Amino acid sequence: MDFNFILLFLNSIFLEGDGGGIFGFLGGGSGRGALGSDDPLVKGLILSAFAVAGFGILLNLFNAAVRKKMVDQTKLKRIMKETRSWQKERMTAMRSKDQAKITELNKKSSYMNKMSMEMMQMNMRPMMITFVPLILIFYLVLPVLFTHIVALSPVSLDIIPGDFFHLTCTAAQAAEPDNVCAQKENGLYLWAWYFLSSIAFSGLIMKLTKTSMDLS
Numbered sequence: 696m697d698f699n700f701i702l703l704f705l706n707s708i709f710l711e712g713d714g715g716g717i718f719g720f721l722g723g724g725s726g727r728g729a730l731g732s733d734d735p736l737v738k739g740l741i742l743s744a745f746a747v748a749g750f751g752i753l754l755n756l757f758n759a760a761v762r763k764k765m766v767d768q769t770k771l772k773r774i775m776k777e778t779r780s781w782q783k784e785r786m787t788a789m790r791s792k793d794q795a796k797i798t799e800l801n802k803k804s805s806y807m808n809k810m811s812m813e814m815m816q817m818n819m820r821p822m823m824i825t826f827v828p829l830i831l832i833f834y835l836v837l838p839v840l841f842t843h844i845v846a847l848s849p850v851s852l853d854i855i856p857g858d859f860f861h862l863t864c865t866a867a868q869a870a871e872p873d874n875v876c877a878q879k880e881n882g883l884y885l886w887a888w889y890f891l892s893s894i895a896f897s898g899l900i901m902k903l904t905k906t907s908m909d910l911s
């Protein structure tokens with residue numbers, strides 16, 4: 696999974712609910728999600744669902760193009776293979792309590808740490824380019840185009856315990872007439888559908904563009 700969408704997800708978990716949100720204009724006291732419009736430009740759940748998924752695909756393609764341009768994929772995979780091989784050998788030696796092997800492998804620790812840092816920097820560079828436009832589109836463009844609830848799920852997707860955040864509308868929210876979830880039990884919030892659709896296509900896009908982190 697791409698780092699951009701992890702960050703988008705972490706920035707989004709506070710966007711719906713009754714709290715104040717991350718920034719002053721996010722969140723609301725009447726149970727209205729921060730993302731979405733009462734009078735969106737794109738009408739209808741079906742059209743909205745496909746359009747939001749389309750945005751997710753386009754932004755994944757944009758991210759993959761930037762990553763392909765800025766990151767030496769051959770070098771990155773070589774470093775990944777080398778560091779993972781060393782970590783695997785070290786773990787095996789520690790489990791078998793082979794002190795001689797551990798000592799030998801520890802001599803390469805500084806080199807491996809340097810390689811890990813270089814790998815992190817290679818992954819961070821494209822994110823510095825793509826993060827700002829992704830956030831601007833996510834916060835400023837999508838909420839104007841789409842309603843608060845853009846898709847319906849046959850079952851609840853709130854699999855994470857507690858009331859920290861919800862992917863789908865609860866029965867209690869659906870029973871409130873002034874809530875964005877009114878009459879839409881298990882409706883998916885705009886940010887949730889965007890996140891899920893992006894995740895669904897990100898792996899395929901990364902494989903097609905040869906920007907995947909998979910070593911195979």
